[in-house]
Amino acid sequence: MLRVLQIVRLSSRCSSSFVSRMRFLNGLKQNDDVCSAALQDAHMFLFHRLSPLLQRNHQGTFRTAELRTSDVQSLLENLGSDRTLLQEAVLIGCTEQNQAQFCLDIGGLDQTAAEELCGGTFVDLRKSFFLLSGAEAPLVAKAQALLRWHQTSGFCSATGQPTHRNQAGSQRTCSSSGIIYYPKMSPVVIVLVSDGERCLLGRQATFPRGLYSALAGFCDMGETLEETLSREVAEEVGLEVQSFSFSSSQHWPFPQSSFMMACHASVSPAHSQLCVDHSELEDARWFSQQEVLSALQTPPHRGGRAPPSPWLPPKHAVAHRLITEWIQNTRS
Numbered sequence: 001m002l003r004v005l006q007i008v009r010l011s012s013r014c015s016s017s018f019v020s021r022m023r024f025l026n027g028l029k030q031n032d033d034v035c036s037a038a039l040q041d042a043h044m045f046l047f048h049r050l051s052p053l054l055q056r057n058h059q060g061t062f063r064t065a066e067l068r069t070s071d072v073q074s075l076l077e078n079l080g081s082d083r084t085l086l087q088e089a090v091l092i093g094c095t096e097q098n099q100a101q102f103c104l105d106i107g108g109l110d111q112t113a114a115e116e117l118c119g120g121t122f123v124d125l126r127k128s129f130f131l132l133s134g135a136e137a138p139l140v141a142k143a144q145a146l147l148r149w150h151q152t153s154g155f156c157s158a159t160g161q162p163t164h165r166n167q168a169g170s171q172r173t174c175s176s177s178g179i180i181y182y183p184k185m186s187p188v189v190i191v192l193v194s195d196g197e198r199c200l201l202g203r204q205a206t207f208p209r210g211l212y213s214a215l216a217g218f219c220d221m222g223e224t225l226e227e228t229l230s231r232e233v234a235e236e237v238g239l240e241v242q243s244f245s246f247s248s249s250q251h252w253p254f255p256q257s258s259f260m261m262a263c264h265a266s267v268s269p270a271h272s273q274l275c276v277d278h279s280e281l282e283d284a285r286w287f288s289q290q291e292v293l294s295a296l297q298t299p300p301h302r303g304g305r306a307p308p309s310p311w312l313p314p315k316h317a318v319a320h321r322l323i324t325e326w327i328q329n330t331r332s
């Protein structure tokens with residue numbers, strides 16, 4: 001109990017609201033009692049078989065359903081589930097007012113009945129990620145990644161024994177060996193290569209028709225960011241990078257959690273002849289500023305008519321940010 005009071009006092013005494021929120025969240029991860037107390041009056045993000053619950057407002061835009069713990073408790077009762085399912089909720093963040101945010105997957109319950117009771121629809125993450133705006137898309141992606149990790153981490157890979165989660169869901173411990181497991185992400189480098197005048201975009205055969213993006217690749221064990229970047233560019237398009245700069249990073253939920261580190265890189269115009277590895281990329285090409293600028297100005301493609309060429313990654317993707325930064329830098 002003393003520890004509970006210490007965490008609450010520590011977070012409320014801090015002058016910065018950001019520091020206060022981070023200390024509050026860390027306290028919830030470290031102390032199961034504090035976390036249980038926070039779960040009793042929290043914001044809840046509901047999922048059904050890893051698809052988030054969305055609601056459409058009068059303007060036709062989508063938002064996550066705004067549910068509180070008490071709403072979910074009533075829902076579980078109405079769906080004939082016992083309230084202990086609530087204990088499977090996973091901590092994902094907190095609001096500006098230090099109100100904890102949790103997510104819960106009710107995949108074992110009737111989807112249609114849950115949708116009717118909540119006035120919403122469970123929408124596949126690939127679709128919902130791009131329907132949501134602002135801070136909601138990354139929060140929902142994080143929630144789904146954590147839920148998926150719990151669903152696939154029930155047993156210890158060393159002993160085969162069950163693992164048990166802490167209340168926040170930030171770790172799992174093997175009941176036999178005590179080995180602690182933490183949620184896993186794969187580091188990926190994504191790079192927009194330029195020769196000064198043009199930028200290099202490529203597409204995999206599995207991409208939607210017309211879509212071109214920056215080059216990307218998973219880090220090999222033991223590699224630095226710069227080693228992955230140089231290796232991927234050499235492997236995929238046969239170029240040698242001269243210099244690079246870091247731009248930004250992003251958690252990317254598809255197909256499984258990746259930690260994307262986004263960079264700009266330059267190659268010499270005298271050595272810009274592409275030698276594409278077609279086992280990795282269906283196509284890779286140099287695009288002029290004008291081609292990229294007009295692709296950026298084309299409204300988002302929604303299917304039906306033929307896609308624009310090139311069709312660029314959507315705003316939520318860090319590849320989009322790299323492309324807009326390159327346009328700004330080359331025009332200034």
Ligand SMILES: NC(=O)c1ccc[n+]([C@@H]2O[C@H](COP(=O)([O-])OP(=O)(O)OC[C@H]3O[C@@H](n4cnc5c(N)ncnc54)[C@H](O)[C@@H]3O)[C@@H](O)[C@H]2O)c1
Pocket residue numbers: 186188190213214215216217218219250252254255256258260280313317318319320
């Ligand atoms: N957010 C964005 O803007 C954006 C843009 C482009 C690509 N991406 C993501 O980047 C990721 C990597 O791109 P890529 O597919 O070109 O990588 P890649 O060039 O490394 O090729 C993928 C191959 O790498 C191997 N691989 C090695 N380590 C792996 C691991 N930890 N997980 C899965 N496969 C592994 C597999 O054989 C796989 O087929 C993809 O998941 C893609 O979704 C994100």
Ligand SMILES: [Mg+2]
Pocket residue numbers: 215216217236280
């Ligand atoms: Mg690649």
